[in-house]
Amino acid sequence: MRAESELLNIIYAKGEMAERTRAFNWSATSIGPIADWPVQLCAAVNLLLDSGFPMFIWWGKEKIQFYNDAYRDILGGDDDSKHPKALGQTGEECWQEIWPVINPLIEDVLETGDAVFFEDQLIPIDRNGVLDEVYWTFSYNPIRGQDGTPDGILVVCTETTKSNRQLKEKEQQLPALEKQKQLYDNITSGTPDLMYMFDLHYKFTYANRALLEMWGKTAEDAIGKGLRENGYEEWHAEMHEREIDQVVATRERVRGEVAFPHATLGKRIYDYILAPVMDESGEVVAVSGTTRDITDIKKAEAAIIESEARFRNMAEGSGVLIAVASVTGDITYFNKAWSVLTGKDTEELLGFGWCTIVHPDDKDAYLNLYLESLEKQVPYTGEYRILGKNGEYRWLLTSGSPRFELDGSFTGYIGSSIDITERKQNEQRKNDFISMVSHELKTPLTSTISYVQVSQRKASDRGDTMTAGMLDRAYRQLGKMKTLINGFLNVSRLEAGKIYIDKKRLNLASLLKEAEENIMPEAGTHTMIFAPVAETWVNIDKDKIEQVINNFVSNAIKYSPPGTTIQIDCETKGSFVHVSVRDEGMGINPEDQEKLFDRFYRVEGQESKSISGFGIGLYICKEIIERHGGEIGVISTPGKGSFFWFTLPVER
Numbered sequence: 001m002r003a004e005s006e007l008l009n010i011i012y013a014k015g016e017m018a019e020r021t022r023a024f025n026w027s028a029t030s031i032g033p034i035a036d037w038p039v040q041l042c043a044a045v046n047l048l049l050d051s052g053f054p055m056f057i058w059w060g061k062e063k064i065q066f067y068n069d070a071y072r073d074i075l076g077g078d079d080d081s082k083h084p085k086a087l088g089q090t091g092e093e094c095w096q097e098i099w100p101v102i103n104p105l106i107e108d109v110l111e112t113g114d115a116v117f118f119e120d121q122l123i124p125i126d127r128n129g130v131l132d133e134v135y136w137t138f139s140y141n142p143i144r145g146q147d148g149t150p151d152g153i154l155v156v157c158t159e160t161t162k163s164n165r166q167l168k169e170k171e172q173q174l175p176a177l178e179k180q181k182q183l184y185d186n187i188t189s190g191t192p193d194l195m196y197m198f199d200l201h202y203k204f205t206y207a208n209r210a211l212l213e214m215w216g217k218t219a220e221d222a223i224g225k226g227l228r229e230n231g232y233e234e235w236h237a238e239m240h241e242r243e244i245d246q247v248v249a250t251r252e253r254v255r256g257e258v259a260f261p262h263a264t265l266g267k268r269i270y271d272y273i274l275a276p277v278m279d280e281s282g283e284v285v286a287v288s289g290t291t292r293d294i295t296d297i298k299k300a301e302a303a304i305i306e307s308e309a310r311f312r313n314m315a316e317g318s319g320v321l322i323a324v325a326s327v328t329g330d331i332t333y334f335n336k337a338w339s340v341l342t343g344k345d346t347e348e349l350l351g352f353g354w355c356t357i358v359h360p361d362d363k364d365a366y367l368n369l370y371l372e373s374l375e376k377q378v379p380y381t382g383e384y385r386i387l388g389k390n391g392e393y394r395w396l397l398t399s400g401s402p403r404f405e406l407d408g409s410f411t412g413y414i415g416s417s418i419d420i421t422e423r424k425q426n427e428q429r430k431n432d433f434i435s436m437v438s439h440e441l442k443t444p445l446t447s448t449i450s451y452v453q454v455s456q457r458k459a460s461d462r463g464d465t466m467t468a469g470m471l472d473r474a475y476r477q478l479g480k481m482k483t484l485i486n487g488f489l490n491v492s493r494l495e496a497g498k499i500y501i502d503k504k505r506l507n508l509a510s511l512l513k514e515a516e517e518n519i520m521p522e523a524g525t526h527t528m529i530f531a532p533v534a535e536t537w538v539n540i541d542k543d544k545i546e547q548v549i550n551n552f553v554s555n556a557i558k559y560s561p562p563g564t565t566i567q568i569d570c571e572t573k574g575s576f577v578h579v580s581v582r583d584e585g586m587g588i589n590p591e592d593q594e595k596l597f598d599r600f601y602r603v604e605g606q607e608s609k610s611i612s613g614f615g616i617g618l619y620i621c622k623e624i625i626e627r628h629g630g631e632i633g634v635i636s637t638p639g640k641g642s643f644f645w646f647t648l649p650v651e652r
């Protein structure tokens, strides 16, 4: 037997378990005192006590136990702990709760001499008074005796409970992650944009449905592969790899445009953005990308640019004056013809610059027309004079068409103007001619009428009824001629601004009474109804208003068959008196109705062909009524009859 101090030369290690091992009364066990231990056991126990790794020994048939400090920590340190009882205890006594599980394993190793290794095994142990679910990775290694057969087992183990729990937690999180991925997939698969992710080795870690379709590949085929493997040409792959490097280095996005072939659509143009994906510490861990097919946008852009260029070319080369206005009415473009006409740089005319060279007499009216149309966003046509390059005013006829986007939003006007100065001058000459001729005709006609009148009276007195009858007809024909000539004179006076309205306060009822008396004898062919008129005071030019009424009535007679009724009404509504003439004649088509009041406008048609007239009566009526501050119009149904009306402000 060795002395106690010698034990230090057998069990060398320091630490709690080394102390306890040396101090333990081994004689009370089947192993016997330390001094008698076989070399193999001493070697194994020393190895165990020196190790920082949890280790454990079962020795001999009774599986007497040794363990080190690291293993002690696993056993726990409270009152119910297996430590320190487990030292020198038999295996069966110590591990009652699991002995049926581990004993066969131990026996197996002892019998065969083959080590066994277990990874992440759940071995619940009674630790700190509770049965703990503990995961272990451990090996049972034989400790061989002198004859080579195992006399004991060295257990080397680590507790993996913690990492195992984490794994479990992760597994529990997996469905949530999977759900999130599905959601993400749903979102990205609905868009025609290409979405993808690269790892830092330029491999695709994600590709959405649109991208897979473009490649003509499945996710299994494409994910984990690089650009070249997914069919990118060398230049293209190199370009993106360079860009990925740039994104990683700068942590900033890269945007670019590239053209390459789609699996089914052929060559397309793409706009792409590569962006860094960073972890919490700000390190770039991946590069995400989105790519949009902009082929159609590019085409549309090109088409717009081309059509714009074509428009400018056409406009510049055109002799027509062309201008483009914005939503606000500012002119944003004048073609070259404008500077040719005005002798000014078109820059000076932009915006509302052109207004400064519009004739002062025309400016307000034209500008009002333009601004009112702009507000209503409707087409307009207007005439005005503008200062030409020679210092002479030129007459322009301008038509403006509103422009609208595809979505219906108003974008301004495009206006085309033509120089109508010559036309205006011709008209003036024609007017002057008509005026002169009418004037020249008027004097002989007036004297002829009086000669005829005198002769007719003389013939009547003589009892020469035949001559008197013929002279009476001649008188009527001359009357018609006088009306025509007066009409022409009126037109030319009107256009020269020489028609004067000489207003006087009078009762419209008496004016209508007079008209009735004059008209009745002439209108034997039709049933004339003059509705009773209340006293109505107006401030008017009596002759001119009489002319309007006569015009309405004679038209009604002219354009409705004999035997039908013509009704004349006069009624006050609010501050206006309404005068109307209703007939049961041929009526007027809606498209003609609005033009009736234009100069020289006559309805084309078989019926009206045979009826004499020049289409100036209603034109003059309109001018007269408007100069009285009233309105004029017609309501008519073709084949049924017409209802001509005008209004005048009532004088209270």
Ligand code: ADP
Residues within 6 Å of the ligand: 551, 555, 556, 559, 560, 583, 585, 586, 587, 588, 596, 601, 602, 603, 604, 608, 612, 613, 614, 615, 616, 617, 618, 619, 642
């Ligand atoms: P005109 O001398 O030709 O009658 P107006 O200016 O008085 O000239 O009339 C213009 C045109 O309007 C006429 O040519 C005719 O076609 C049409 N018109 C005028 N009054 C009537 C009516 N009561 N019924 C049908 N058509 C009419």
